[in-house]
Amino acid sequence: MSPDKPISAVFILEITAVTGPMLAGWVEKGHRIAAIIVPAPRRNKRFSVGTWRRRLRRKLALRSNLGGTQVQLIEFGRPHDWDALAWQLAGVGADVLVCFGFSALIPDTVLNLFSKGGLNLHPALLPHYKGPHPIHRLIIDGQHETHGGVTLHKMTSGFDEGDILAQIAFSSEDWSSAATVSRALASAMKTLVTEFAPEYCTGALTGKPLLDQGGLDRR
Numbered sequence: 001m002s003p004d005k006p007i008s009a010v011f012i013l014e015i016t017a018v019t020g021p022m023l024a025g026w027v028e029k030g031h032r033i034a035a036i037i038v039p040a041p042r043r044n045k046r047f048s049v050g051t052w053r054r055r056l057r058r059k060l061a062l063r064s065n066l067g068g069t070q071v072q073l074i075e076f077g078r079p080h081d082w083d084a085l086a087w088q089l090a091g092v093g094a095d096v097l098v099c100f101g102f103s104a105l106i107p108d109t110v111l112n113l114f115s116k117g118g119l120n121l122h123p124a125l126l127p128h129y130k131g132p133h134p135i136h137r138l139i140i141d142g143q144h145e146t147h148g149g150v151t152l153h154k155m156t157s158g159f160d161e162g163d164i165l166a167q168i169a170f171s172s173e174d175w176s177s178a179a180t181v182s183r184a185l186a187s188a189m190k191t192l193v194t195e196f197a198p199e200y201c202t203g204a205l206t207g208k209p210l211l212d213q214g215g216l217d218r219r
Helices: 020-028 049-066 083-088 134-141 178-201
Strands: 008-012 032-039 071-076 096-100 118-120 149-154 166-167
Touching: 020 032, 020 049, 020 178, 032 083, 049 096, 071 083, 096 178, 118 178, 149 178, 166 178
Parallel strands: 008 032, 008 096, 032 071, 096 118
Antiparallel strands: 118 149, 149 166
16 A cells, blocks of 8 residues: 555544544545444334434534544444444445444454454553453553553454554543543544554554564654
8 A cells, every 4th residue: 555545444433522533633634534333222222312312422523523524424233233234344445444442343254344454442551451441440450550541453353462553651640530531542542543553554564462562652
């Protein structure tokens, strides 16, 4: 892939004040959002006010961060029908899948649709605090200032096991309140995705195995 060619990505995440800046930064860098996969209500569930509010918040967050940029939204929820999702994604022609906050393993049938596979954003400094809800566990264990931050890594068939591409550690000030943690998370994810994901897609960044972290770029 040419370094000057725009990169097309599919994102799988909820659209919020934390993820919005990352999406905006991706577009500002001249890249393309082929689609965003967002959480869906359970199948056969009747319409609810909560679902309506979630969709409204999503729409407002998109408008706030992307303005008039048109983005395809794909609602995807439990029970996960991966074959149906693969069928929907087959025609989007994206280079890479970028994931944040998705609780299920994404199968190879979906990852293989992307020439550069999938990348995940994990809110802790791997290999420490793998698995779900790492921020809460970091705080409970008193390890937030030691292992707190965000890791960008390649996705594999296991949870949080792929090669690490880059990490950004949080400062002690970032842990002052829930608001400062959210801002630090949003800023770190934007930097990791807009600066390091393109380097990986163009072959300028290969990453390090999870147990071999020498030379990783920490900011």
